Amino acid sequence: MSEKKSAAKIQPQKQPQQKKEHPLKLFEGKRVVIKETGPAIIEGDCIVAEPGYLILTNVIIKGTKHVAEAQLLYIPHHRISFAHTAPTKVEKIEEEETQ
Incomplete structure (x- = not known):
């Protein structure tokens, strides 16, 4: 009878929910x-990334005719x-000469 009680107490452990x-x-x-x-193409350092927005610093904005810089962009x-x-890191790849 004690085996039935101990078996009833053992429950499978729940896996923690992954956020x-x-x-x-x-x-x-x-x-x-x-x-x-x-x-426009925008390049910058992302300091805040939330589901609704990004905030960038040290931003370069490249348009079709002009280039602009900004300290902060939402x-x-x-x-x-x-x-x-x-x-x-960008490296130039040199092609081997074929003879």
């Missing part, structure tokens, strides 16, 4: 390049059509 992060959170603390819905998420981290 789902918003995809924009991956950009926090990194240099990012963003393509907005307009013609971008709502609905304006972002594409975003990726900026390359940290």
Whole structure:
């Protein structure tokens, strides 16, 4: 009878719920390049990445004709059509001469 009581007390442990992060959170603390819905391409250091917006510092905004710089830029998420981290190291690849 004691075996039945001890078996009843053992319950499977629940797995802790993994908190789902918003995809924009991956950009926090990194240099990012963003393509907005307009013609501009924006590059800057992401200091805040929330589900509704990004805040960038040391920003370079490249349009079709002009380039602008800004110290701080707020971008709502609905304006972002594409975003990726900026390359940290660029090397020229030399082609081997074929004979």
